[in-house]
Amino acid sequence: MTLIPLKKPITYHFIIGSDNFLLVEEPLEEVLRERVQHFGRIESYTNFWVIQSPKFLDSVEFNDFKRKLLEPDPSKNFTAIISTNERFICWLKLRLQNVATGSFLGPTKDIPSPLSSTRALLEPN
Template sequence: MIGSQNFLLKEEPLEEVLRERVQYCQREKKAVNFWLVESPKFINIPIMNSLKKKLTNDSVAIISTNESFIRWLKLRYHHVGIGFFVTPSKFILNPLRS
């Protein structure tokens, strides 16, 4: 999921939602499988061009291996985009080091 930093970090209670998700993962003894990425570089890969045109420069992304969680976030926050990508790829070699 990706959207404006102003919208997600200032106008909406995203921090509270993510904190609750971490607590859920801890309670259920599950690994935390999402990351908040400010100004994500992956938005510059060619496959993301159409999404990039809709965003301002101050974007923030929530990346997760749990597709259901991302779909739930999209329902919660209407002014965001969602998509998927597979790594490593030609454009994203090691996402954990970027």
């Protein structure tokens, strides 16, 4: 996926939860599939991204937030659903409940690539 650099930072909203909660315990795939179908019916575009180990958490802005997420298990990995649509993130929060929410501006000096991950991508064999 090629991202076009933006000149002006925009606000990204997100929910975040442990990999285990979002990818194993919750029917996240089903919830997102339903939402994509909804966007298709209303002829709207899909503007959300699922990011494992989101790099924005490494920003100074999120030091306290990340520390709270890691209590009591500092070895947890996280997945975020990021969108520029705040209403969509609020809707997801109501559906998933056991997640944290937040927002940030990007790209900025501290968060140059809002949708990047700290997890290395696996190359196909």
